[in-house]
Amino acid sequence: MARQAANILCHTLAPDKTVRICLGGAFTKDTGQRNLVRNAGKVIAVEGCYINCATRMMQGVIGDLNPEVIVADRLYEFDRNMFGIDEMTAEEIAAHGRTVAERIFQTL
Secondary structure, three states: OHHHHHHHHHHHHOOOOOOOOOHHHHHHOOOHHHHHHHHOOOOEEEEOOOOOHHHHHHHHHOOOOOOEEEEHHHOOOOOOOOOOOOOOOHHHHHHHHHHHHHHHHOOO
């Protein structure tokens, strides 16, 4: 849902105010992706779960990074016993992604 939400937010709801980075590129190379994060006025990390992997990885390469962390799965209701990627339909994933994107959009 986090990726879906980020795509909806950055490409549909607020394309003039937001940009979505490639986490792999930003984490593994000190190039344009990392510079977008480093030079942003505000960084919102949309995390898929409470472990906050993306945020912790980026803080490892940008020591003073202090993003607003949003844990996507806290913004919608679902069966929290689910774990597998195939336990939710594509329609449910899309709907939850839209919910998360709209909630974040309201804070911009």
